[in-house]
Structure formats: structure tokens, C-alpha cells
Amino acid sequence: MAKGFFISKAVAGTCVFVAIAATATIIALSVVYSQEKSKNEVLPTIDPSITTTTQLPTTPSGPKEPWQQYRLPDSLVPITYHVTLWPRLEPVADNFYIFSGNSKVVFKCVKATDLILIHSNKLNFTMFDNFHARLSGLNGAEAPQIKKSWLEVPTQYLVIQLHGSLNPGNTYELFTEFVGELADDLGGFYRSEYYEDGIKKVLATTQMQPTDARKAFPCFDEPAMKAVFYMTLLHPHGTVALSNSMNYDPVNVTVEGHDLIKTSFMATEVMSSYLLAFVVCEFTHIENMDTGVLIRIWARQKAIDEGQGDYALEKTGPILSFFENYYNISYPLNKSDQIALPDFAAGAMENWGLITYRETALLYNPEVSSNGDKEWVATVIAHELAHMWFGNLVTTRWWNDLWLNEGFATYVSYLGADFAEKTWNMTDLIVLNEIVGVMGVDALASSHPLSSSEDEILRPEQINELFDAITYSKGAAVLRMLSYFITEEVFTKGLHTYLETFQYQNTVYQDLWKHLQMAVNSEGISLPNTIEEIMNRWILQMGFPVVTINTQTGQIMQTHFLIDPDTPVDRPSPFKYEWIVPVTWIKNGAAEKQFGLLQKMLQTLTLNCSRLSTKPEDIPVINRAQIIDDAFNLARAKIINTTLALRTTTFLDKEMQYMPWELARRNLNYFYLMFDRSEVYGPMQAYIKKKSSPLFEYFKDITSNWTNTPDSHTDQYNQVNAISMACSTGVDGCQELVTNWFKQWMHDPSNNSISPNLRSTVYCSAIAAGGMDEWDFAWRMYKNATVASEADKLMYALSCTKQPWLLNRYLEYSLDPNMIRKQDSTYTIVYIAGNPIGQPLAWDFIRAKWDYIYKNYGSAMSFGRLISGVTKRFSSEFEYKQLLQFKEDNAGQLGSATAALEQALETTRANVNWVALNKKQVYDWFISQTSTR
Numbered sequence: 001m002a003k004g005f006f007i008s009k010a011v012a013g014t015c016v017f018v019a020i021a022a023t024a025t026i027i028a029l030s031v032v033y034s035q036e037k038s039k040n041e042v043l044p045t046i047d048p049s050i051t052t053t054t055q056l057p058t059t060p061s062g063p064k065e066p067w068q069q070y071r072l073p074d075s076l077v078p079i080t081y082h083v084t085l086w087p088r089l090e091p092v093a094d095n096f097y098i099f100s101g102n103s104k105v106v107f108k109c110v111k112a113t114d115l116i117l118i119h120s121n122k123l124n125f126t127m128f129d130n131f132h133a134r135l136s137g138l139n140g141a142e143a144p145q146i147k148k149s150w151l152e153v154p155t156q157y158l159v160i161q162l163h164g165s166l167n168p169g170n171t172y173e174l175f176t177e178f179v180g181e182l183a184d185d186l187g188g189f190y191r192s193e194y195y196e197d198g199i200k201k202v203l204a205t206t207q208m209q210p211t212d213a214r215k216a217f218p219c220f221d222e223p224a225m226k227a228v229f230y231m232t233l234l235h236p237h238g239t240v241a242l243s244n245s246m247n248y249d250p251v252n253v254t255v256e257g258h259d260l261i262k263t264s265f266m267a268t269e270v271m272s273s274y275l276l277a278f279v280v281c282e283f284t285h286i287e288n289m290d291t292g293v294l295i296r297i298w299a300r301q302k303a304i305d306e307g308q309g310d311y312a313l314e315k316t317g318p319i320l321s322f323f324e325n326y327y328n329i330s331y332p333l334n335k336s337d338q339i340a341l342p343d344f345a346a347g348a349m350e351n352w353g354l355i356t357y358r359e360t361a362l363l364y365n366p367e368v369s370s371n372g373d374k375e376w377v378a379t380v381i382a383h384e385l386a387h388m389w390f391g392n393l394v395t396t397r398w399w400n401d402l403w404l405n406e407g408f409a410t411y412v413s414y415l416g417a418d419f420a421e422k423t424w425n426m427t428d429l430i431v432l433n434e435i436v437g438v439m440g441v442d443a444l445a446s447s448h449p450l451s452s453s454e455d456e457i458l459r460p461e462q463i464n465e466l467f468d469a470i471t472y473s474k475g476a477a478v479l480r481m482l483s484y485f486i487t488e489e490v491f492t493k494g495l496h497t498y499l500e501t502f503q504y505q506n507t508v509y510q511d512l513w514k515h516l517q518m519a520v521n522s523e524g525i526s527l528p529n530t531i532e533e534i535m536n537r538w539i540l541q542m543g544f545p546v547v548t549i550n551t552q553t554g555q556i557m558q559t560h561f562l563i564d565p566d567t568p569v570d571r572p573s574p575f576k577y578e579w580i581v582p583v584t585w586i587k588n589g590a591a592e593k594q595f596g597l598l599q600k601m602l603q604t605l606t607l608n609c610s611r612l613s614t615k616p617e618d619i620p621v622i623n624r625a626q627i628i629d630d631a632f633n634l635a636r637a638k639i640i641n642t643t644l645a646l647r648t649t650t651f652l653d654k655e656m657q658y659m660p661w662e663l664a665r666r667n668l669n670y671f672y673l674m675f676d677r678s679e680v681y682g683p684m685q686a687y688i689k690k691k692s693s694p695l696f697e698y699f700k701d702i703t704s705n706w707t708n709t710p711d712s713h714t715d716q717y718n719q720v721n722a723i724s725m726a727c728s729t730g731v732d733g734c735q736e737l738v739t740n741w742f743k744q745w746m747h748d749p750s751n752n753s754i755s756p757n758l759r760s761t762v763y764c765s766a767i768a769a770g771g772m773d774e775w776d777f778a779w780r781m782y783k784n785a786t787v788a789s790e791a792d793k794l795m796y797a798l799s800c801t802k803q804p805w806l807l808n809r810y811l812e813y814s815l816d817p818n819m820i821r822k823q824d825s826t827y828t829i830v831y832i833a834g835n836p837i838g839q840p841l842a843w844d845f846i847r848a849k850w851d852y853i854y855k856n857y858g859s860a861m862s863f864g865r866l867i868s869g870v871t872k873r874f875s876s877e878f879e880y881k882q883l884l885q886f887k888e889d890n891a892g893q894l895g896s897a898t899a900a901l902e903q904a905l906e907t908t909r910a911n912v913n914w915v916a917l918n919k920k921q922v923y924d925w926f927i928s929q930t931s932t933r
């Protein structure tokens with residue numbers, strides 16, 4: 001039934017190239033090329049290649065007592081919670097804020113036990129007769145007396161030992177009263193601050209995922225412990241309280257002499273504790289009910305007044321409707337609140353009915369924000385709304401299946417955003433934004449499989465470490481691949497029955513496979529393998545294959561694709577690093593004809609890439625892009641010569657499209673990272689200058705001397721590439737252009753006429769060329785910015801200066817919350833490390849401050865991103881040794897950076913080898929390209 005890829009001659013041409021020389025990127029290509037046609041055939045593996053003989057790690061013997069174990073016992077299940085919380089928005093001592101509260105949890109006993117374990121972290125309890133809680137029986141059940149209660153800090157439990165046993169079938173109620181700190185730590189119930197008209201405002205908000213609901217009130221804090229929540233918030237006059245469900249009318253109350261508002265919320269649906277949210281703030285909102293669901297966008301008064309919430313409001317309804325159609329299930333709630341918070345660690349959080357966002361992920365101002373900012377808003381909204389069903393209505397049982405939840409939401413966020421913005425080519429952009437990037441990580445021997453077993457993921461740090469690129473982006477890549485090869489129609493059919501069957505319950509990923517298989521079977525599609533057999537190879541082992549076809553014999557071979565084939569793969573795989581590759585174009589049936597064609601094309605292509613260099617437009621854009629990326633990846637893995645990869649960039653002086661340029665730029669960026677402090681730099685600059693000049697002229701022309709904005713989304717992106725490459729390589733007229741723009745703005749700070757799309761790169765180029773005046777001006781504008789995306793652009797541009805003392809000062813600012821918000825510390829340091837002059841400064845800085853960072857930035861920073869960002873230039877033995885030393889010095893306090901550090905060691909090792917092997921030939925190649933005109 002499948003027609004394969006050979007739809008047009010042009011496509012065939014690229015397939016050939018890829019099949020022969022560049023199939024490293026099979027995840028990407030099996031989906032990239034399949035844009036052309038849907039398909040449903042699967043190729044079984046043919047040649048075994050790498051085998052490993054490593055032993056499976058043995059699990060250390062576990063602790064003895066139940067309260068020393070990180071997982072809850074299965075004796076009790078929660079049914080309802082009644083929780084009242086009162087956050088104090090005024091400090092009770094110098095810069096010290098608290099909240100107080102009480103909670104009544106009704107739970108059912110399913111196995112006899114004389115022990116109650118309930119999660120609780122950093123809460124101080126009111127004691128009742130020397131115990132932390134009061135227990136009573138419901139419906140005539142008698143509650144045993146409490147024998148002993150205490151807080152078990154390492155495992156974050158309130159432990160209650162009883163004199164007698166709780167009996168199966170009975171329900172009980174546990175009452176607690178407690179006080180916690182309303183800290184600025186971005187986790188649990190925390191506070192965020194901002195200034196409006198010079199007045200400091202404090203708000204209280206939450207981030208529970210994954211394990212911080214227990215920091216707000218005692219709860220059975222595991223995703224499978226679903227319950228109904230009745231929330232009540234006490235809050236000052238002038239503030240509004242929000243939570244997952246709609247509120248009843250607020251009432252005035254007096255508590256301990258304070259006149260307050262009491263807002264109670266309706267019962268939530270049955271849900272997991274990590275999806276709870278509550279906010280007390282002075283925000284205002286806009287709303288509509290166009291789709292029958294109340295949609296509200298909440299933000300700072302100023303932001304709403306300036307219309308920054310309008311775009312989100314306009315797109316939420318359509319995206320919600322899109323997902324209702326896609327899942328064929330109506331939105332499970334009757335309201336959707338979305339709120340933009342000044343301090344927020346992640347991008348956004350899918351709390352059911354009350355989605356929380358970083359400001360840049362929800363707010364958009366056309367006068368100031370770029371098209372990239374707009375795309376970010378659309379995709380993040382789509383991602384979070386996708387979770388309202390997948391993740392919230394149906395939830396995976398334990399964190400080890402996080403990849404399914406996040407990979408899925410990431411994949412379909414592009415479908416939702418594509419629906420909202422039909423001209424953006426979002427379904428192509430997923431390849432750039434998610435798939436290409438993660439392949440670099442997954443091609444390391446220190447990568448990890450998507451799926452882990454439940455008992456590998458126990459401690460909160462282990463859970464936190466799962467929130468990485470593999471989980472989100474590779475998860476998205478493999479689900480997209482699956483959807484493409486069984487067809488989207490069948491995929492959504494299976495998805496529908498999966499969601500319907502398990503609504504309000506929990507699943508494991510195999511449940512989804514089962515439902516997709518049922519859909520496949522019911523459509524009468526025959527696959528050579530089951531979905532589970534195919535997918536196991538993509539999720540239970542790390543990495544992906546490079547597939548090689550012998551065009552003479554038609555024989556197909558696969559090997560594990562590794563960026564550095566010299567690094568041993570220690571991690572064993574149940575499938576010995578073989579994959580089942582769902583691509584029809586290698587299939588036997590049509591093979592002969594196809595291989596004949598392959599061979600013919602091969603001769604033209606591998607000789608001198610003549611199709612590319614003569615008529616690039618014969619080949620579809622995305623495939624031109626793919627060729628470049630594949631070639632560079634294969635060269636990294638020493639499968640082809642680096643100079644052959646570089647040759648794929650020779651046609652760029654005729655290329656005006658975004659995707660090929662973007663992938664070329666990213667791949668060449670690796671050359672910059674490795675060589676921008678060596679003699680290769682000069683000839684490389686000369687080459688890029690030569691290739692990017694025509695692009696710069698092209699955009700100058702189509703924008704009438706930079707006065708218009710290009711029409712298409714991707715052209716807008718490419719205009720940025722044109723300017724940034726032209727300015728950084730010294731193309732005539734570029735630096736003057738941007739410096740002038742920046743000067744005009746400095747001259748009249750109230751009139752910034754720089755086009756929003758170009759601001760990031762213009763600011764960066766101007767600050768790089770400037771000195772203290774430019775920097776200090778940008779800093780003032782950063783602190784004064786009322787639009788978060790504008791602040792972000794300045795925050796980035798400040799890292800572009802070439803003055804070491806400014807960079808060092810900026811590093812100091814990064815750990816001072818009065819200067820840089822905690823949510824932005826990681827970004828700031830990583831940006832500085834992206835600057836060749838800043839890189840060693842940033843590395844020295846984090847080494848010197850690691851102790852402090854580790855203790856103070858736990859929930860706020862992504863340690864993994866920090867480590868990989870600061871070390872990505874490492875390419876010498878000396879740097880490798882420093883990294884090892886760092887690992888030794890900080891053993892025991894690396895937390896969620898542990899895996900990233902291993903990856904950094906491996907990447908550094910690979911870089912050392914790569915530079916040794918390639919420096920001379922790369923240097924010679926750039927020289928040959930620039931001297932012979």
C-alpha cells in the first residue's frame with residue numbers, strides 16, 4: 001500500500017544521497033522525508049553489528065524501613081483533600097515570608113497497616129497531644145490511637161505509627177495544621193516579586209511538578225495517587241485567588257485580626273497532586289468564551305493593559321478546539337486559566353485548568369517581540385493544552401514514563417501551533433527545533449534510553465534529571481515517527497480509545513502501544529512487527545542507527561551511530577543496538593527499481609554534489625537542509641570526510657532559504673566552537689563571509705534597504721541569520737548598519753526603531769563592537785523593560801561584549817537576585833560562556849561558586865544545562881582534566897548535573913579527537929575555497 005518516497009525525481013535524488021552517504025539521521029529522515037507520503041510498512045533488522053557484553057548493574061540492597069524507601073507503600077489511597085492555605089504577602093521578618101494552612105485528607109485503607117506515610121517537606125506542624133496530626137475514622141470506622149509521629153527528612157515523609165491497624169475497606173481522615181516558608185525558590189508554594197510604578201508587588205504561586213506539592217501541604221505525592229481536591233485560599237483585599245477549578249463567590253473574613261478574603265474552589269476532577277496550582281496576586285485578566293469554555297489570560301496589570309495577553313487569548317480557543325478534534329474528546333474542564341508569572345523556573349506548567357507560564361512563554365507584544373517570540377508563545381500554549389488530556393486526564397503511573405508524557409506533548413504542540421499559524425510551516429520546524437538538536441546528545445555513548453524502569457527512578461533528583469532533551473525531543477521524534485508510519489489517522493484512532501479507556505486513571509506506556517496496535521489491526525493494516533516490537537528498540541535502548549545500503553547488492557546494514565566511535569559503549573542494550581527501521585524506501589518489493597535509480601543518482605551526487613551546486617531549487621528545501629545536516633553528522637562520526645561535509649555548504653551562496661542556512665549555521669557553529677581560538681578562524685571567517693554576503697544583499701534588497709519586514713515566517717528567521725553572519729564576518733555595511741541603529745536608540749531611549757525580529761542580533765553586534773557606554777545603556781534598558789521578551793534579548797546581548805571586566809561583572813550579577821532573577825541565572829551564565837572571551841571566565845566562575853550555586857539554586861537552575869553550556873567549547877586535554885577534577889571535587893553535590901557532566905566528559909574527549917584529526921584538513925579546505933575565489 002505504501003508508495004514509498006519516490007514521488008518525484010527531485011526527492012529521489014536526495015534519498016539517494018542520504019541512503020548512501022548520510023543515513024546517520026534515520027530518526028529525522030524517516031520522518032522528514034515521509035512528509036511527502038504516509039506509509040505503513042516496516043523493515044525488520046538485517047545485519048547485527050555492535051554487541052556488548054557488559055553486565056547489567058545490580059541494584060544496591062534497599063533500606064529496611066518503609067519510611068526509608070522513596071516510594072509510598074500500597075496500603076492507603078487518598079480520596080479527597082480539603083486544604084486551606086494563607087500566604088502572607090508581607091514579610092514576617094527581614095525578607096522572610098511564610099504561609100500557614102491546614103489540611104484534611106480522607107483516605108481509604110486497601111491493605112491492613114499500622115503505619116501512615118504521607119509526603120511532607122519543609123513544613124512545621126502544630127502538635128496535637130505531641131503528635132503531628134489527628135486521625136479519625138469515617139462511616140463508623142474506628143481509628144487506632146497514634147503511637148508515634150515524626151518527620152523523616154531524607155525521604156520527605158510525615159510518619160505516623162499507630163497502636164492498632166487500619167482495616168481494608170475503611171476510610172479515615174487525617175487532619176494537620178502547618179506553617180511553611182513562602183520562599184523565592186521557585187518550587188512548591190513560592191513567592192514572586194515585581195515592580196509596578198516603582199512599587200514592589202509580591203505574589204504567591206506554585207510549581208508542584210514533580211515532587212513539591214508536599215512542600216505546600218502533606219499529601220500522597222505520587223502521580224498515581226489521584227484524588228479530588230477542595231482548595232480554599234485566604235488572601236488580602238486587592239488580590240485575587242486562582243486555582244485549578246472555578247471559585248465560589250469570595251467572602252470577607254477576619255482571621256487572627258486580619259481582614260481577609262476567603263476564596264473557596266469547587267471540587268477538582270480526580271487528579272494527581274503534581275498538577276495542582278494556586279495563585280494569589282494582584283493580576284488582572286482578559287477572557288472569552290468563544291468555544292464554550294471560559295478562557296482567561298492573567299498577567300500584571302501593565303502587561304494586560306498593553307495588550308500583551310491578546311495573542312494568547314486569540315489562539316487558545318482555536319488550539320483547544322484543535323485538540324478536541326484531534327483526540328476526539330471534549331476538553332475535560334469548563335475553564336482554562338493561563339497566567340504569566342514574573343518568576344518561573346521552567347517555560348510553563350500544565351496544571352489542570354490553571355496553566356502557569358514564564359512571561360516570555362505567554363505574553364506577546366507585536367511592537368517589541370520578534371516572530372521567534374511569537375512562535376514560542378504558540379508552541380508552548382499548544383504543548384500545555386495538549387497535556388490537558390494526555391498527561392492530566394490520563395496520567396502515567398510513575399515518573400519513569402515521563403518521556404511519553406513530554407515527548408507526546410512536544411510532538412503534538414507542533415500540530416497545534418501549525419493549526420493556529422497555518423503559514424509558519426511548523427510541522428517542518430519540528431525537525432530543526434527538536435529532532436536535529438537531540439541527535440547530537442543521543443549520539444553519545446553516555447546518552448540514555450528514553451524509558452527507565454520504575455525502580456531506577458526513585459529520589460527527587462533522579463526524577464528531576466529526567467527532564468532533559470532526550471525525554472522531550474527524542475520522545476517527540478519517536479512518537480512522530482510512529483504516527484507517520486502507521487499514519488496519523490490510525491494513530492489518532494488508537495489515541496482516542498487509549499484516552500477514553502483510561503480517563504481519570506493511570507497508565508504505563510505499553511497501554512498506548514496496545515491501543516495503537518488495536519487501531520492498526522482494526523484498519524486491516526499488516527505490519528511485519530508489532531508496534532511494541534518496533535518501538536521497544538527505540539525506547540529501551542539509547543541512540544539510533546546509521547543505515548548503509550550497498551547499491552550493487554541491495555544489502556542493507558545498520559550500526560549504532562556514535563559521534564565518537566572510539567568511545568566504548570558501556571551501557572548494555574537488550575537489543576544489542578539494533579533497530580527496526582520503519583522506512584519503506586528500503587523495502588524489498590520495490591527495491592530493484594529504486595536501487596537502480598539510487599545508483600544513477602549516486603554517480604551525479606557524490607562526485608561533486610552537482611545537483612546542489614548547480615540547481616538547488618530542484619531539491620525540496622527541507623531535503624537540502626537535511627543533506628547538509630546528515631553530511632556534518634556523518635563527518636563527526638568519521639563515516640565520511642569532513643571536507644565532504646564542508647562541500648555541502650558550497651552552494652549556500654545561491655541559497656536564500658532558512659532551513660538549509662540554519663542547519664549549515666548550526667553545524668558550522670561547531671567549527672567555531674572548536675577553532676575560534678586558533679589559526680583556522682581567519683580562513684573560516686573569510687569563507688563564511690563569502691557565502692553569506694549574497695544572503696545579506698538579498699535581504700537588503702527584498703526589505704528595501706532594511707525598511708520592510710519579509711513576509712514569511714522562515715524568511716524573517718533567515719534575515720536574522722543574514723545579519724548576524726554578515727556582521728560577525730565583516731561583510732561590508734553590516735556593522736555600520738547595526739551600530740547606527742543602536743546609536744539612534746541610545747540617543748533617544750524612548751524611541752527604539754530597531755525591528756523586533758532583528759533586535760537580538762543587532763543588540764549583540766552593537767554591544768560586541770562597543771564598550772562600557774553601550775553595555776551600561778543596555779543594562780539600564782534591561783532593568784527598565786516592561787516586556788519580558790525584550791528583557792531576554794538584552795540579557796542575551798549583554799553577554800556579547802568583548803571586555804573581560806564587563807563579562808566578569810555580569811557573571812557576578814547572575815547570582816544576585818536583585819540584578820538577575822533566579823529563573824534567568826542559568827541562561828545568563830550559559831550566554832556568557834557562549835562568548836569565546838566569556839567561556840573561561842564562566843567556567844572559573846561556576847567552579848569557584850559551585851557550593852553556593854548548588855545550595856541556593858536547586859529548584860531554580862538547570863544544572864545539566866549549565867554544565868553542558870559552560871563546557872561546550874572544551875577541546876583540549878587540559879580542559880578534560882579540569883572537568884574530571886571538577887567531578888571529583890564535587891562528588892556528592894552534582895545532583896541533577898550528574899548525567900550532564902558525564903556527557904560533557906565524553907563530548908570533550910570526542911572534541912579533542914576531532915580537532916586532532918580535522919584541524920589541518922579543515923584549515924586547508926577553507927584556504928582552498930577562499931584563495932581560488
Ligand SMILES: *[C@@H]1O[C@H](CO)[C@@H](O)[C@H](O)[C@H]1NC(C)=O
Binds near residue numbers: 237252
Ligand atoms: C468586603 O470587604 C471589602 C473591603 O473591606 C469591601 O469593599 C466589600 O464591600 C466587602 N464585601 C462584602 C460582601 O461585605
Ligand SMILES: *[C@@H]1O[C@H](CO)[C@@H](O)[C@H](O)[C@H]1NC(C)=O
Binds near residue numbers: 246334335
Ligand atoms: C463550571 O461548572 C461548575 C459546576 O458544574 C459551574 O458551577 C460553573 O459555573 C461552571 N463554570 C463555567 C465558567 O461555566
Ligand SMILES: *[C@@H]1O[C@H](CO)[C@@H](O)[C@H](O)[C@H]1NC(C)=O
Binds near residue numbers: 424621622714
Ligand atoms: C512552507 O509550506 C508551504 C506550503 O505548505 C510550501 O509551499 C513552502 O515551500 C514551505 N516553506 C518551506 C521553507 O519549507
Ligand SMILES: *[C@@H]1O[C@H](CO)[C@@H](O)[C@H](O)[C@H]1NC(C)=O
Binds near residue numbers: 701704705
Ligand atoms: C538603498 O539605498 C541605496 C543607497 O544607500 C540606494 O542606492 C538604493 O536605491 C536603495 N534601495 C532601495 C530599494 O531603497
Ligand SMILES: *[C@@H]1O[C@H](CO)[C@@H](O)[C@H](O)[C@H]1NC(C)=O
Binds near residue numbers: 744751752753
Ligand atoms: C524614532 O527614530 C527613528 C529613527 O531614528 C526616526 O525616524 C523617527 O522619526 C523617530 N520617531 C520619533 C517619534 O522620534
Ligand SMILES: *[C@@H]1O[C@H](CO)[C@@H](O)[C@H](O)[C@H]1NC(C)=O
Binds near residue numbers: 784786
Ligand atoms: C523606562 O521606561 C519608561 C516607559 O516604559 C520610559 O518612559 C522611561 O523613559 C524609561 N527610562 C529610561 C531611563 O529609559
Ligand SMILES: [Zn+2]
Binds near residue numbers: 350405406
Ligand atoms: Zn510538558
